[in-house]
Amino acid sequence: MTEPVKFKDMPYERPDLEATKARYAELADRLAAAATPEEADAAFVEKDQLDRHVQTAAELVYIRHTIDTRDEFYDAESSFWDDAQPELSQASDAFSAALLATPFRSQLAEKYGDLVFAQAEQERRTLSPAIVDDMKRENALAQEYVKLIASAQIPFEGGTYTLSQLTPYKRSADDAERLAAWKAEGAWYKEHQADLDRIYDELVRVRDAMGKKLGHDDFIALGYDRMGRLSYDRADVERFREAVVAHVVPLADRIFRAQAERLGVEYPLSFADETLTFRSGNPVPRGTADDVLEAGRTFYRALSPETGAFFDMMLDRGLMDVLSTEGKAGGGYMTMIPDYDVPFIFANFNGTQGDVEVVTHEAGHAFSYYMNTDKVPVTLAMPTSEACEVHSMSMEFMAWPWAEEFFGDDARKYRYAHLAGAITFIPYGTMVDHFQHEVYEHPEMTPAERHATWRRLLGIYMPWMRLDGDIPFYADGEGWQRQHHIYESPFYYIDYCLAQTVALEFWVMSQEDFAGAWDHYMAYTRQGGTRAFTDLLAHAGMTSPFDEGCLKQICERAAAWLDSYDLTGIE
Numbered sequence: 001m002t003e004p005v006k007f008k009d010m011p012y013e014r015p016d017l018e019a020t021k022a023r024y025a026e027l028a029d030r031l032a033a034a035a036t037p038e039e040a041d042a043a044f045v046e047k048d049q050l051d052r053h054v055q056t057a058a059e060l061v062y063i064r065h066t067i068d069t070r071d072e073f074y075d076a077e078s079s080f081w082d083d084a085q086p087e088l089s090q091a092s093d094a095f096s097a098a099l100l101a102t103p104f105r106s107q108l109a110e111k112y113g114d115l116v117f118a119q120a121e122q123e124r125r126t127l128s129p130a131i132v133d134d135m136k137r138e139n140a141l142a143q144e145y146v147k148l149i150a151s152a153q154i155p156f157e158g159g160t161y162t163l164s165q166l167t168p169y170k171r172s173a174d175d176a177e178r179l180a181a182w183k184a185e186g187a188w189y190k191e192h193q194a195d196l197d198r199i200y201d202e203l204v205r206v207r208d209a210m211g212k213k214l215g216h217d218d219f220i221a222l223g224y225d226r227m228g229r230l231s232y233d234r235a236d237v238e239r240f241r242e243a244v245v246a247h248v249v250p251l252a253d254r255i256f257r258a259q260a261e262r263l264g265v266e267y268p269l270s271f272a273d274e275t276l277t278f279r280s281g282n283p284v285p286r287g288t289a290d291d292v293l294e295a296g297r298t299f300y301r302a303l304s305p306e307t308g309a310f311f312d313m314m315l316d317r318g319l320m321d322v323l324s325t326e327g328k329a330g331g332g333y334m335t336m337i338p339d340y341d342v343p344f345i346f347a348n349f350n351g352t353q354g355d356v357e358v359v360t361h362e363a364g365h366a367f368s369y370y371m372n373t374d375k376v377p378v379t380l381a382m383p384t385s386e387a388c389e390v391h392s393m394s395m396e397f398m399a400w401p402w403a404e405e406f407f408g409d410d411a412r413k414y415r416y417a418h419l420a421g422a423i424t425f426i427p428y429g430t431m432v433d434h435f436q437h438e439v440y441e442h443p444e445m446t447p448a449e450r451h452a453t454w455r456r457l458l459g460i461y462m463p464w465m466r467l468d469g470d471i472p473f474y475a476d477g478e479g480w481q482r483q484h485h486i487y488e489s490p491f492y493y494i495d496y497c498l499a500q501t502v503a504l505e506f507w508v509m510s511q512e513d514f515a516g517a518w519d520h521y522m523a524y525t526r527q528g529g530t531r532a533f534t535d536l537l538a539h540a541g542m543t544s545p546f547d548e549g550c551l552k553q554i555c556e557r558a559a560a561w562l563d564s565y566d567l568t569g570i571e
Helices: 017-033 037-067 072-101 105-112 114-125 129-150 161-171 175-191 193-211 219-228 234-263 289-303 304-315 353-370 385-398 398-443 447-461 484-488 494-512 513-523 533-539 549-564
Strands: 154-156 160-161 320-323 333-337 344-348
Touching: 017 037, 017 072, 037 072, 037 105, 037 333, 037 344, 072 105, 072 114, 072 129, 105 114, 105 320, 105 385, 105 398, 114 219, 129 193, 129 484, 154 161, 154 175, 160 161, 161 175, 175 533, 193 219, 193 447, 193 484, 219 398, 234 398, 234 447, 234 494, 289 304, 289 320, 289 353, 289 398, 304 344, 304 353, 304 398, 320 398, 320 549, 344 353, 353 385, 353 398, 385 398, 385 513, 385 533, 398 447, 398 484, 398 494, 494 513, 494 549
Parallel strands: 320 344
Antiparallel strands: 154 160, 333 344
């Protein structure tokens, strides 16, 4: 038996782009010419294998480039893939056309499911030779934003910090230090305002042009298709937004009024005060980064045999890069390396409770892929993003019984802060989505008009925020520019809100019957990406976030728990 390959030993070689495109064309011709179901199936399987090889090469570059954006080799390879991906998508489109036209569709659907064909139809709607150059430009602009954020070197209290490294100071229990950190961060963004405005302005225009070239009024329909949405539409999202304003915003407002009282500060809150949950400080993980990972090992081994084997593998094969270092891209993610049937976790630990949420959140994503590496085609291993975020956000709540392992004496603080944060996040995330709809409905907006739109939406979704100019970047309505999804992944952000709603359903279940909640979680996870979002939920016995009363009931349960939670002895 061969030794499992560690991430550091996975070789990368740039594929021959023209040869790869020719291979896609050859497989499309083979499928079109298939005389039997067996011949059609063989072409389908070989196309899947080619997809896996291409995705593996692209992901190895993406991971290594984001680990160190200064690495010249992977920077060049990243540029290659920015240009290659649109061409490969176009080459793959011929196979999708052959798949939809094959006389053996029913036999393939019986083996692989109908979703494969619905996804092929949807993907074809997102592609055209007319937009290949626009797609390349979009990728280049998104990379320019990533590099700009990764380049941040912020002077603060005698040191120099990346945006991620500054985060602990932005959550400091010392009021002066916390405010100074927020101002230092805001000053960096203000210094780069012209570039941030220009990059996004170009992104909006190129995306609007793509939407119109594909026959739409604007980018929004294309944006929804690119997100893979097949079981809900824009009207459903608008109803969800209305329910958030009706039910979640009032509860979040109560949470922040209580927070202001605990902190002894005025309400509405400043941006710096909103991030401090307790006067004595936010919950802090015990020990070092290694201690957090070991606590993760303890949690996953105790949770189930499957999760234990999974997390041991992640540690043993070096499939996580979690320390915050110079030149590293911001944020965190999980991605797949299909040729090796493994996930990879990227993060920026900074000594806050977010470090623990990486070990639960990103590992929730990774576990779902680990459970579904046998799915064919590879696109069925993982569902669409809102469904994927259910895996991760729900896993955060599954870790509650082990909070002491991660936080020690701060475990009580953590449970309160985590549930309160889950509720208060939903209005923010929904606002991000609302903002993007307004931007793409009005692509002619100037940068100043976009900032004014964000500032107006803050009054609807986050009325607890004080827009008094103390931290100009945020108070002037420019805070959206730190949300990288707005630049890189349009319309992604509502997926977090939909998933958070389902995760809160799992939390309600876990409070009553933890083993039963875990059974539902596994029933949801084992489906991989074989069904669309709301169908996945139905097959796991869960309620859709779009259902009437879903958010209202969750808010009632969360309010009762938060109101009755004993904070005695916690300042």
